[in-house]
Amino acid sequence: MTAPLLQIENLTVRLTGGGAARPIVDGVSLHVARGEAVGLVGESGSGKSVTCRAALGLLPEGAAATGALRLDGDDILTMSPVRLRELRRQDVSMIFQDPRASINPLRRIGDFVTEGMRAGGVLRKDAIRQAEDLLESVGIREPRAALRRYPHEFSGGMLQRVMIAGALAGEPRLLLADEPTTALDVTTQAEVISILTRLQAERDMGMLFVTHDLELAAAICDRIYVMYAGRIVEAQSAEGLFGRPRHPYTVGLLAATPRLDSDQAPHGVPGRPLSLAEAPAGCAFAARCAHARPRCGEGKPVRRDVDGAQVACLRVEELIDE
Numbered sequence: 001m002t003a004p005l006l007q008i009e010n011l012t013v014r015l016t017g018g019g020a021a022r023p024i025v026d027g028v029s030l031h032v033a034r035g036e037a038v039g040l041v042g043e044s045g046s047g048k049s050v051t052c053r054a055a056l057g058l059l060p061e062g063a064a065a066t067g068a069l070r071l072d073g074d075d076i077l078t079m080s081p082v083r084l085r086e087l088r089r090q091d092v093s094m095i096f097q098d099p100r101a102s103i104n105p106l107r108r109i110g111d112f113v114t115e116g117m118r119a120g121g122v123l124r125k126d127a128i129r130q131a132e133d134l135l136e137s138v139g140i141r142e143p144r145a146a147l148r149r150y151p152h153e154f155s156g157g158m159l160q161r162v163m164i165a166g167a168l169a170g171e172p173r174l175l176l177a178d179e180p181t182t183a184l185d186v187t188t189q190a191e192v193i194s195i196l197t198r199l200q201a202e203r204d205m206g207m208l209f210v211t212h213d214l215e216l217a218a219a220i221c222d223r224i225y226v227m228y229a230g231r232i233v234e235a236q237s238a239e240g241l242f243g244r245p246r247h248p249y250t251v252g253l254l255a256a257t258p259r260l261d262s263d264q265a266p267h268g269v270p271g272r273p274l275s276l277a278e279a280p281a282g283c284a285f286a287a288r289c290a291h292a293r294p295r296c297g298e299g300k301p302v303r304r305d306v307d308g309a310q311v312a313c314l315r316v317e318e319l320i321d322e
């Protein structure tokens with residue numbers, strides 16, 4: 001088997017200043033193959049963004065990481081600053097939730113889309129021509145005129161398309177998408193998702209798609225990892241996860257997703273997520289889990305193969321039989 005495009009092995013990220021009782025990312029292992037769309041799903045604060053940004057070599061201030069993050073075999077955690085800059089320019093790109101917060105409002109769109117290409121030595125006129133093609137590929141009409149405009153002249157959805165064009169400029173092998181549609185209205189969200197999935201397939205890019213929305217992840221991803229309190233609690237195909245969720249937390253997340261065919265209001269997973277000040281000895285979800293037994297509080301459940309899925313729950317076999 002060829003090595004995956006992105007391989008994260010036992011990644012642990014700790015804040016070094018004290019205050020946090022447990023790591024913010026705790027022994028995460030996951031992989032993304034070339035051309036594969038992979039979802040990373042969980043409630044706010046579960047460590048999704050920190051995991052995702054680590055694949056760009058970015059860690060929170062005052063944080064230290066152990067484990068390995070390999071892109072085609074090269075460990076990102078030990079890369080030199082020069083190689084990291086190159087990685088961000090041409091191997092791995094990221095798009096964020098709020099495009100307006102991640103673009104300089106005083107610079108023209110053209111400067112934003114061409115800057116990586118220019119830094120990589122592409123001639124100005126070639127960079128501009130490629131930028132026009134990129135803008136066209138994300139559905140921006142009159143791309144030449146758009147290149148001369150400023151961010152405030154675009155709607156949120158159009159600006160997110162510009163961000164996607166900018167992210168693709170270096171022809172990355174891996175695209176990290178951190179809640180890229182959460183700030184958009186439903187119609188615009190659907191348009192941006194369809195552009196993203198088309199370009200990801202056309203360019204054979206790997207994509208790590210971070211969201212709290214399991215239904216959205218299932219619609220666009222091949223496989224999904226579910227994260228809770230810094231750990232992966234379940235991994236399976238999108239289809240399997242949606243049809244046969246195994247971890248009680250995944251079951252709760254699915255029940256909490258508002259369904260288009262239902263007029264029931266979403267109720268959220270009962271209870272509240274674990275704070276960083278809490279470090280239970282056993283399963284982090286036990287305090288919220290209707291199926292917890294005293295032994296669930298005794299040791300951390302290890303992720304293991306169960307019936308086509310990987311699940312970190314001591315009771316998973318019993319729950320399947322129930």
Ligand SMILES: Nc1ncnc2c1ncn2[C@@H]1O[C@H](COP(=O)(O)OP(=O)(O)OP(=O)(O)O)[C@@H](O)[C@H]1O
Binds near residue numbers: 060061
């Ligand atoms: N720079 C930082 N300094 C201190 N703590 C941080 C920093 N960045 C993240 N954290 C903490 O790490 C934990 C995980 O954060 P992260 O942003 O990865 O969660 P998330 O699952 O992406 O949530 P969200 O959906 O809200 O973005 C949280 O408790 C958060 O407060």
